[in-house]
Amino acid sequence: MNEALLEVRDISVSFDGFKAINALSFSIAEGELRAIIGPNGAGKTTFMDIVTGKTKPDAGEVIWGEKNVSLLKRQESQIARLGVGRKFQKPTVFEEQTVYENLLMALDNDRSPFAVLFYRHNENDNQRIAALAEEIGLQDHLEKRSGDLSHGQKQWLEIGMLLAQEPRLLLVDEPAAGMTLEERQKTVDLLRRAAQTRAVVVVEHDMDFVRNLDCRVTVLHEGSVLAEGSLDHVTENQDVIGVYLGR
């Protein structure tokens, strides 16, 4: 393995005494695609919360990039600007605003209030937004209020917003939830394309979806890594079978 882009070492978090994350270590390389699976409550979302700065761990370290920056002391917005993008479990786009406006906000332009206040629409950004919309299949809906999109389209818009941020690492929480079979296939393609230029971590319950991603798989259970490897490798693992079939 080459240099890790993100390295998580021995993190632990407890909520009111309950250990949601227990001495978890995880690392992902630049440009890698990785799936995380695990039963409900395994700590998958909490893991993302820690990496993105939403939750502070009780112990452990989160190290980022070639300069080995610790993410623990950073705020959410700083971590995002360092290059970590995140898609939430529930699709969260800005429903009152159009697809275009959602993508515009996500575009990796200067985030300071001054720059935003004096922002002028320009051809360059419009072209990037058009290209992104094309990528996520929403090119005909740019002026649509995003609250009026279908569930699947909202999920894609959110992925599009992530791509617009040009992150080096994309954390995607259950992108296929509530999607039709056809939509799922599109989503797999979208994520695989995204992973050609950046690292992508996908949390997903759906095994067919994970199989189609065709990548390394990490199995989480009770807040730590149970197994790691190809999907076939981990599904043959006795511990994993035990967890999924009920001890």
Next chain:
Amino acid sequence: MQGPLTQFLMKNPSVLIFLGLLSAFTMFAAIGSEAFGIGFISTSMIKTLGKTLCFCLIAIAMDLVWGYCGILSLGHFAFFGLGGYMIGMWLMYERTRLIVENSMANAALPPTPEEIQEAIGTQIFGVVGGAEIPVIWSFAHSLPIQLAFVVLVPGLLALIFGWLAFRSRVTGVYLSILTQAMTLALALYLFQNDSGLRGNNGLSGLQNIPGLDHVPQSHISLYFLLASAFALGLGFVIAKLIVENKMGNVIMGIRDNEARVRFLGYHVETYKLFIFTLTAIMAAIAGAIYYPQAGIINPAEIAPIASIYLAVWVAIGGRGRIYGAVIGAALVSMLSSLFTGGQIPNIEWGPINIVWVDWWLVLLGVSFVAVTLYAPKGIGGLFDIIKLERNK
């Protein structure tokens, strides 16, 4: 290639419509006024109209901070009042100085500067049992400095308060309560006789502009109406420029899902602080134009309830659309002065006896609840219905 201004106006016809209506209104008032026109609008009515325009301006500020950025501030009248106090200090000091100097000019011996200062002090602070001019009045002789204070003092208060509150991520109802506490604390402080601002007497005689004694009130009131209209027009354009641009997208995003905006990489606290402070300054400017028309300011003006009314105006007018705030403020504050001013006849109907001075608040409360429940978009929502009908 069109200029950015033309583009902005083309995309936002409401700006031109609003400015047109505002100019027409101002022209109408001038023509009807006692100053230059045919005189069917009394001077006190001109003042009421001018004051109403100032309310519309602070309502725009409220709509920006609450309707667009989602911060339900219940303290913006504190900034309005502070703006009034800052200009009031100059008005009162300078006028008193002119009067004192005039009356002393006839004395046998020319008065020393100390004697003049003492006479001014006694004139202004006699009511609170003092003759000393407090330090905070050090610049009261200078109009430019006090004008700068109109912006700086409330602006700084908003900046510090906002920084403390937003930094510790106080949101929602807790923030509203905190802003109420701020305005209450300020009012209580000003109520004290040794606050340096004449306690509960407040500042008075503000309608008399120093050096303009020879100009009749009918003229002065019209000038202030024009100033109010100008400030309102400017406030409307600035608000529109903000919300119809990327800044508007970001602050509406903060209103709808603050955490998501953070994960996009925006420093949410800075944005909130910017909007909070900017709107505080807008409120302060509105107050600085309002109180010379009202003639008097006292701490009761910034009682917590005033800021709550402000939220009611904006809710009734329709938040999240700048003209909605204007409609709400104009309508409700005008109705309020009609009902509480005795212009609407009381209802005496057998055992039922409705005295509007008392019942107006009930009526307002009921309308507020009704709007919240049945028309969350407020009066402005009616325009959506009209638009939909037309598009059919």
